[in-house]
Amino acid sequence: MTTNDHGTTAVGHAPEPTSRLDWAALAPDVFKAMVRLDAAAQQGVDPGLRELVRIRASQLNHCAFCLDMHTKDALAAGESVERIVQLSAWRESAHFYTERELAALELTEAVTVLTDGFVPDEVYERAAKHFEEAELAQLIAVITVINAWNRFGVTCRRVPGHHRPGRHK
Template structure:
């Protein structure tokens, strides 16, 4: 257990359980990792990027798709419509300071995800944003949980 976990083990356990529940309900581990990488890119969370890049590769994600994720909108043909809808929703939920999630973004996601899947996707986006804020604020470096 690292210092960050030791300071608030109940919060760490609750966040971990929420992450697991959201991922399980989404059902697609590669999509889940893409969403978590993209939110972590937007939030500049090196710790979460390190973790989710490793997990994406472990789940079989290609280097091309990982490398172009930061420019997914321009990377035509690399991501499915479902993935693109999830990434657009990820950005809209992550950057709420720009206003509410646009109706068009939500509606596009709703076309690609069943209602329960969409609920889990939004939960996953919410929890990775929470993790990003915890790790960035606590200045946990990449690989920080292994130390």
């Protein structure tokens, strides 16, 4: 707590954490390969849907760095605050999303969590009804790549709050 110029006590923000490791600088070939993989995975996936999927996976993985990045990117691309806020409760807020988006979000959760060690057939089949095979393959790639980025971000404790839309990871 600090005392301001008016003599009242104010509660300040917690100090900004520091990253554990700058993995991108220490493993630049891996970082560059991830950037190329990310670019390849995005091909043919609707940008709005891509950001919703990235945000939801990052929520599940508790990756604050990626949440900061993809929320800002989604907003910059015209996504509504309401739909972004509701993502953590998308099942209860299904009316904010299209059937196609719901299928993608369900697939994102199944691929990200893998609690049963596999993606359930009914989840995969629901997604397959809304996406052509090539689109579905790309969507699965986007989900897989954001999960990899999340693991780097969480493990190395990348610090959120500094992303500006239009810049790369």
